[in-house]
Amino acid sequence: MKNVLTSDATLVSNYIQGDENSLAILIKRHKQRIYSFIYSKVYDRDVAEDVFQDTFIKVIKTLKKGKYNEEGKFLPWVMRIAHNLVIDHFRRNNRMPKFDNAGEFSIFSVLTDGALNAEKQMVKDQVHNDVRRLIEELPDDQREVLHMRMYQEMSFKEISERTGVSINTALGRMRYALINLRKVIEKHNIILTN
Numbered sequence: 001m002k003n004v005l006t007s008d009a010t011l012v013s014n015y016i017q018g019d020e021n022s023l024a025i026l027i028k029r030h031k032q033r034i035y036s037f038i039y040s041k042v043y044d045r046d047v048a049e050d051v052f053q054d055t056f057i058k059v060i061k062t063l064k065k066g067k068y069n070e071e072g073k074f075l076p077w078v079m080r081i082a083h084n085l086v087i088d089h090f091r092r093n094n095r096m097p098k099f100d101n102a103g104e105f106s107i108f109s110v111l112t113d114g115a116l117n118a119e120k121q122m123v124k125d126q127v128h129n130d131v132r133r134l135i136e137e138l139p140d141d142q143r144e145v146l147h148m149r150m151y152q153e154m155s156f157k158e159i160s161e162r163t164g165v166s167i168n169t170a171l172g173r174m175r176y177a178l179i180n181l182r183k184v185i186e187k188h189n190i191i192l193t194n
Contacts, residue, residue: 008074016063023063027056030075034082041086043186051089055082134184135177142177145170 006025014022034055039048058081062068070077135143144163148154154162159170 012063012068012074016066016068023060026074030078033075034078037079038082038086041083042089043182047089051082051085054085058085134181137184138177138180142173142180145173146177149174 006022008026008029011022011026015026031052035048035052038051038055039045042048042051055078059078068077135146138146141163145159148159148162149156156167156170156174160167163170165173
């Protein structure tokens with residue numbers, strides 16, 4: 001029962017002083033949350049497991065060097081390390097992370113604007129065509145909501161009024177549309193980037 005009552009700060013301190021079991025308790029306590037966070041960004045169990053392991057290797061190295069000074073904020077500190085390692089993973093693989101401001105997967109977060117040369121413009125056009133083709137494979141109700149939201153820039157209130165369904169139903173259809181798009185992308189190993 002002692003483990004549940006022991007604070008993260010105390011466990012960190014005990015680990016630094018040589019109590020290896022304290023680190024095991026910390027990892028067990030926070031594993032689900034940290035792993036889920038990583039997986040929500042990479043959508044790949046093997047990659048998530050690798051990033052999770054790398055996160056704790058970095059945690060251990062930092063603690064052993066005595067460079068940890070985030071007193072009482074162990075979990076946010078570890079989450080920052082995990083977040084940075086996720087970004088490193090995408091940089092190494094020359095792909096952009098699958099998250100936008102809301103933290104939700106967005107097919108459009110992998111499309112970039114800015115000054116594009118002719119080659120980049122061709123790639124961008126191809127990606128847009130691929131996205132439109134993928135959208136065509138969605139069920140009618142999901143495709144309709146996604147099209148209104150992404151291409152006509154309608155609010156969910158406007159979509160609700162236009163389609164005659166509740167805002168929650170419109171939100172649900174959009175959510176399922178994005179989930180289904182993600183499944184198709186993963187199934188066919190499509191990389192949408194330019």
